[in-house]
Amino acid sequence: MTPFTTLTSRAVPLLRDNVDTDAVIPSREMKSTGRTGLADGLFAPWRYLDAGREHGARAPDPEFPLNRPEASGAQILLTGANFGCGSSREHAVWALGEYGIRCVIAQSFAPIFRANCIRNGLLPVALPEAVIAAMAWQDVTVDLPAQNVRCGAAIHRFEIEHEPRQMLLEGLDAIDLTLKSLPAIEDWTSNDRKARPWVYLGV
Amino acid sequence: MTVSNTKTLFEKIWDAHHVAYTGTGASLIAIDRVFLHERTGAAALKSMAAASRPVRDPARVFAVMDHIVDTRPGRGDGTLMKGGSAFITETRAAAKAAGITLFDVNDRDQGITHVISPELGIVLPGVTLVAPDSHTCTQGALGALAWGIGSSEAEHAMATGVLRLDRPKTMRITYKGRLAPGVTAKDMILALIAAHGAGGGVGHVVEFAGEAVRALDVEARMTLCNMATEFAAMTGIIAPDAKTFEYLAGRRYAPENFGEPYWHTLKTDEGARFDREIEIDAAALAPMVSWGTSPEHAMPVDGTVPQGPARAHEYIGLAAGVKLLGTPIDVAFIGSCTNARLSDLRRAAALLKGRRIAPSIRKAMVVPGSSAVKRAAEAEGLDKVFTEAGFEWRASGCSLCFFAGGEHFPDGSRTMSSTNRNFEGRQGPGIRTHIASPETVVASALAGSIADPRELVR
Numbered sequence: 001m002t003p004f005t006t007l008t009s010r011a012v013p014l015l016r017d018n019v020d021t022d023a024v025i026p027s028r029e030m031k032s033t034g035r036t037g038l039a040d041g042l043f044a045p046w047r048y049l050d051a052g053r054e055h056g057a058r059a060p061d062p063e064f065p066l067n068r069p070e071a072s073g074a075q076i077l078l079t080g081a082n083f084g085c086g087s088s089r090e091h092a093v094w095a096l097g098e099y100g101i102r103c104v105i106a107q108s109f110a111p112i113f114r115a116n117c118i119r120n121g122l123l124p125v126a127l128p129e130a131v132i133a134a135m136a137w138q139d140v141t142v143d144l145p146a147q148n149v150r151c152g153a154a155i156h157r158f159e160i161e162h163e164p165r166q167m168l169l170e171g172l173d174a175i176d177l178t179l180k181s182l183p184a185i186e187d188w189t190s191n192d193r194k195a196r197p198w199v200y201l202g203v
Numbered sequence: 204m205t206v207s208n209t210k211t212l213f214e215k216i217w218d219a220h221h222v223a224y225t226g227t228g229a230s231l232i233a234i235d236r237v238f239l240h241e242r243t244g245a246a247a248l249k250s251m252a253a254a255s256r257p258v259r260d261p262a263r264v265f266a267v268m269d270h271i272v273d274t275r276p277g278r279g280d281g282t283l284m285k286g287g288s289a290f291i292t293e294t295r296a297a298a299k300a301a302g303i304t305l306f307d308v309n310d311r312d313q314g315i316t317h318v319i320s321p322e323l324g325i326v327l328p329g330v331t332l333v334a335p336d337s338h339t340c341t342q343g344a345l346g347a348l349a350w351g352i353g354s355s356e357a358e359h360a361m362a363t364g365v366l367r368l369d370r371p372k373t374m375r376i377t378y379k380g381r382l383a384p385g386v387t388a389k390d391m392i393l394a395l396i397a398a399h400g401a402g403g404g405v406g407h408v409v410e411f412a413g414e415a416v417r418a419l420d421v422e423a424r425m426t427l428c429n430m431a432t433e434f435a436a437m438t439g440i441i442a443p444d445a446k447t448f449e450y451l452a453g454r455r456y457a458p459e460n461f462g463e464p465y466w467h468t469l470k471t472d473e474g475a476r477f478d479r480e481i482e483i484d485a486a487a488l489a490p491m492v493s494w495g496t497s498p499e500h501a502m503p504v505d506g507t508v509p510q511g512p513a514r515a516h517e518y519i520g521l522a523a524g525v526k527l528l529g530t531p532i533d534v535a536f537i538g539s540c541t542n543a544r545l546s547d548l549r550r551a552a553a554l555l556k557g558r559r560i561a562p563s564i565r566k567a568m569v570v571p572g573s574s575a576v577k578r579a580a581e582a583e584g585l586d587k588v589f590t591e592a593g594f595e596w597r598a599s600g601c602s603l604c605f606f607a608g609g610e611h612f613p614d615g616s617r618t619m620s621s622t623n624r625n626f627e628g629r630q631g632p633g634i635r636t637h638i639a640s641p642e643t644v645v646a647s648a649l650a651g652s653i654a655d656p657r658e659l660v661r
């Protein structure tokens with residue numbers, strides 16, 4: 001996983017509340033059983049005028065923020081409350097990542113989406129509505145080591161728990177890290193097997 | 204750390220599964236059960252295989268075909284979704300290779316994950332269960348800590364037997380009094396989300412309690428917990444009681460009986476503290492219907508549409524201040540992990556018996572939550588009641604709870620749906636979804652427009 005330290009980019013506003021993962025990547029845009037090939041379907045119903053078109057290139061809606069010329073190459077998305085609600089599909093994070101978004105700044109996040117971000121090197125930052133609105137179309141620096149977001153002269157601190165912060169900063173693979181604790185897990189399991197035999201379905 | 208020795212049910216389960224602290228202060232929490240479905244299962248299993256990571260305990264991992272399986276008669280691996288078959292065949296192959304239990308397309312036990320897990324006794328009080336599906340919270344109704352995760356976390360749970368978690372906060376929602384006739388568990392959860400917002404439960408495990416919750420049968424409790432994710436909670440949970448134990452005893456993966464004292468410790472101690480408490484007067488609730496594009500846009504069926512975001516009014520085609528009652532609908536759908544269990548179908552059929560849906564309804568469908576529900580309903584003749592009333596009767600699956608391409612409702616239709624999500628495009632491009640109880644769906648199908656089920660129940 002690519003470590004996340006600091007990032008400076010134009011911040012693109014999609015200032016709506018309750019943007020759900022069906023909107024981020026509709027089910028019909030999840031065309032393969034893998035984690036790739038998703039960027040084209042990102043925000044499809046909003047991004048294209050003819051999202052349902054089956055063949056050939058779809059026509060971008062020039063009004064949609066990510067389609068505006070000043071959004072080109074942007075890596076920061078600004079949005080409202082409860083971003084990423086709905087389906088647990090990690091494809092939402094994979095699609096954002098493949099498109100080039102590395103940080104989402106929202107008023108708040110739905111929990112499964114937020115956890116998926118951490119596992120994929122995408123930084124979720126929660127800030128108040130007015131702060132977010134003021135950053136629209138500005139150049140914004142997100143500094144994870146310092147835990148702040150800077151825009152012009154303004155500096156805004158954001159909160160992130162210690163563990164997700166370390167995972168992102170070091171680009172750690174959670175499974176590799178946890179497997180280092182395997183002896184403790186095995187100990188616990190062999191005790192638990194005696195205490196709650198009904199949990200263990202194999203022999 | 205808490206000094207008192209009283210604990211909430213959540214704390215008891217959390218503490219009992221606490222394996223160790225990580226170097227950075229999170230916890231390793233043991234995971235007892237993992238459930239996969241074909242939409243995300245193949246991706247997780249294939250990615251583990253590619254990294255040469257085996258499933259640590261395959262006997263505790265289950266997979267089912269529910270999301271994109273065809274629900275028309277005589278189904279096989281084909282689906283109406285373009286490229287959909289690959290999800291089925293690849294999940295099957297990956298499940299076999301990993302040695303996990305698979306409930307395949309035409310297995311007797313096939314059905315929607317959150318319907319079959321309780322049916323088979325895979326979820327039990329006091330266990331931890333995760334699935335890469337947000338409605339895993341449904342299973343908290345049995346007294347388990349059950350929640351939805353992403354694919355990477357599912358891989359993590361299968362490869363290590365634990366998840367790395369920060370401890371969530373706790374919230375208790377107490378429903379006082381008794382529900383009025385025609386008002387259901389679906390209305391209880393919609394009323395909560397309407398009052399406290401679609402983000403209202405963020406960061407919390409929510410315990411549902413109170414007289415109205417105790418009075419619900421086990422299946423209705425699943426409806427209540429099902430939409431904890433629509434409240435942004437990590438999950439919902441209900442303490443197991445005699446009804447729960449009676450429901451589970453002797454099911455295939457469950458103990459024969461729950462006589463051991465341990466099971467009866469699985470409840471919140473008197474005096475235990477929650478980070479937040481909410482009280483709701485259940486007796487004052489009316490049947491609820493969503494008017495907009497978020498579950499928080501829900502209102503009493505006999506009210507007037509409140510002012511919401513302009514986009515929501517525009518998408519749904521209803522201005523603030525208008526009445527919902529009498530709004531013409533095109534489609535009636537009864538299905539999903541929210542409201543397609545046997546008790547839901549029985550209540551819907553009881554209202555439909557001997558009647559016919561309005562001729563203006565362009566499509567009406569019932570999709571049982573599991574193959575077992577389908578068989579049981581047919582044994583009681585419910586399928587006949589539905590088809591004689593004008594509903595299509597299908598095989599089990601998620602079906603048009605969501606749009607995967609392929610099969611869809613007539614373009615731009617307004618649907619009354621017993622499902623859990625009314626997002627833009629959730630049931631297909633341009634489809635306007637109103638979510639409600641099966642009773643309200645039936646009343647509206649009969650009237651051809653949004654209707655109050657209390658008129659029928661009286």
Ligand code: SF4
Nearest residue numbers: 338539540601604605
């Ligand atoms: S029925 Fe709907 S909400 Fe439930 S698991 Fe299937 S798609 Fe998800």
